[in-house]
Structures are given as C-alpha cells and as structure tokens.
Amino acid sequence: MYDRPITPDTNVCDPCTAAVQGAATASPMMLERLLEGLPLVRRRLRRRQYVFRAGQPRHGLYLIHSGFYKTRVISEDGREKVTGFRLRGDLLGLEALDLPTYTCDAIALDVGEIWELPQSYLRERLPEFQERLTAALAGEIRRDWNWMLVLGSLNAEQRVVSFLLDLSARLSALGFSSTSMLLRMTRADLGNFLALQLETVVRALHRLQAQGLIEVERRQIRIHDLPRLRAQIALPAMH
Template sequence: MIMQTTVASTRAPTARYPATEHEAGFTDIDIDLLRKYVPVLRHKLSAGQYLYHAGQPFQSLYLINSGFLKTVELADDGRDQVTGFRMRGDFLGAESIGLKTYACGVVSLESGEAWELPYPAMLTACREIPELQARLTAALAQEIRDDHAWMLAIGTLNAEQRVASFLLDVAKRYAQLGYSARHFMLRMRRTDMANFLALKHETVSRVMSRLDDLRLISVERREVHVLDDSGLRAMAGMRA
C-alpha cells in the first residue's frame, strides 16, 4: 500500500470507513521503488489554487494524495467546460502527454496535497518498471472510458437524470475511498456541477429541490443524504 493516509477535508461530515481494497492510481505500485527513479515533490493545495494552468509548459504528472479538484477545458473566446472532478489516488496531467504545454487547467476545490512526478523521470521509470507503464496506460484508457460515459449521459439523459447519475457517481467514488455513500458533502459549487453536466446552475438547483421533494435525497446546500438509493438509480437510468 503506497497511499499515505490523510484526512481529505476537515469540513466534510462524512463518516470514515476502512479503505476498500481497490483504489485508482498507484495502489499496487511500490512507491519506494518509484522514488528510486522519480523525485516526488509534494505540493500543499488550498481552495481556489491552480495545480497547473492551460498553456503552462508541460513538465510533470501529478498524483492526488488528498483533496478534491476540478479539471477545466478553456476555449480561446472564454468559454470553459469542467471536464471532471478528481480525488485521492487520481492522476492528473496525463491528458497533456505529447504536448509542449498543458491542455487544460486544474483547480483545487479545497485544501489538499498533490505529488508532482516529473515526466522525463517517469518515462525512465516506466522503462525500468513495466508495471508502472501498464498502470499509466490503464489510467489513460480509464479516463477515455469515463469521458465516453459522460458523453453517453449528456447525450441521452435529461436534466433530472443527469443530476441523479452524478450524485450516484459521486457517492460511489466516496465509497471507494472509504467514506459513506449515503451521506456526503459536495465539494463543488452548483455552478461547477452545472457546467460539468452541461446545464445551468439554476436548473441544477431546481432539480436538486425536486429530488428532495420526491424524497429520493435530502439536500441542504452542499450536504446530501441519499434516502432512496434504488429510486435514485431508477431515475438516473430510465429513459425520458
């Protein structure tokens, strides 16, 4: 086990459970072995801070040790799109491999810690540790699949279904990290959630209230209780 145990957020009222056996990232890679080839640099992050900006020279990959971040795609004309949310064990920066500069930006949504892994050293390490290469490739493939799942959701689900799906996904990811899947704190603003779901923040608010009315969840600002898991699943998966 390579992950250093840290408390992800002091504000979060989520219960703490034993970590599950499988986590994303380097779980089954020996971090000490990795350190022989890669100088791991630790970075403390605070809310609102950028881990890296789009356009900045691409130099490193990052592994999130604690905290919660969003990745943001930026267009020339100012349009922006939240392409995902990342938490402990997730990789960052892999999407920019092959480029001179980072293709997107990463913003921390709360305090946390990220480990910087200089890419040239990682390349060397990958040659020495075949398992590392496999993990990195698998992480890239996984990200593609996540993106495709998002496309499927956005392309085929209405607002209610998108929000329900999103909540279930968040719950699942918290559960994988050993937190409660039935009671959690959303770490992002409504605006970020809406942007990610290709909706407006008012729509997200309305839908959340609606899910509350239907007794599927109870919401108070960022605090969410899942009251009817199967009901929520039904709403998320069924056709309009």
C-alpha cells in the same frame, strides 16, 4: 463509521446506469501504492490554488493524494467548460502527455496534496509505471464515453442523479460514506459539467429532495434511498 458500499445491481440493463456504476470499479489507490517510498515531490495546495494552467510548460503528471479538484478548458472568447472533478488516485495532466504544455486548468476545490510524477524518472526507475499509465488513460477514455452517454441521452434531473451516483461510488471506493457527501464544487460548476443552467441544477436537487430521495443542506447531500435513486435512470427490462 462508514456506510455500506454500493452493491451494483446486476439486474439493471440500462447502459446509463451501468456506465455510472462501473465508473469507479478499479481501485483508486493502486498507483499510489506502487509509488510509495519513491522520493517524489509532494505539494500541499489551498482552496482555489492552481495545480497548473493551460499553456504552462508540462513538467509531468500529478497524482492526487488528497483533496478535490476540477479541470476546465477556456475558449479564446472566454467560455468555460468544466471537464471533470478529480479525487484521490486520479492523475492530472494526462491530456497533455504528447504536448510541451498543459491544455487545461487544474484547480484545487479544497485543501489537498498532490505528488509530482516526472515521467522520465519513473520510466527508468519503475517499469510498472507505464502499464499503470496506460490503464489510467484507458480509464479516462471510458469515463468520457460514459459521460457522453449520460449527457446525450438523459434529461436534466437524470443527469444530476447520475452525477450523485457516480460521486457516491467513487467516494465509497475510497472508504468514505456512499450516502453522505459534501459537494466541493459550486452549483454553477456542476451545471457547467452537466451542460445545465444553474437554476436547472437547483430545481432538480429540490425535486429529488421533495421525493424523499435525498436531503440537501447547502453543500451537504445525504442520499436516503439509493435503490430508488438508481431507478431514476434505469430503463425497464426488455422481454
């Protein structure tokens, strides 16, 4: 039994709230439905297994059918930056479309399945694929802008709230509960993505729990009050 999906609050005028709530409006499985029936290679992955590594020859794109994945880049001196967490319906490898090699690592955070998408084959056999690919690229750009806004204008606790609301909306769009979620990533990975220290993420979660907004049990997060949680990042209306 799934909880009711999140209903966007049309009265919210804060751009950060709108960015988070609008991040998962498109159907996550439109491309998957388009590809059903094609003889694509399907790969099962274990937790911590790489889909691809930065520098490997690019063979195509990968559509996530199940599981939870993170993408990251590593600098020459070894510094890591988590660039995103990917769910069913997301495409991996978009950032390397015009390059001979992949530019980031894509790692499974739990057991999952991906579909290999050879671009040349799909371009010839499925003309609609190019349109979907363009839409996916545009969606990635908007998502990046949204997170730039969040990281550049919100404090630590609000960034954590924004992440929880974003994940809630994405899971709801996939048919899962919008108020009960299992964080597949570590607190350190979450902090890296939100540009926060591990200790700051832990303190923010504890404060939200103390306010009765969420319940934290290891990696399990339960949202008790979605409207109040959204209010944490909403600006008052301008008159």
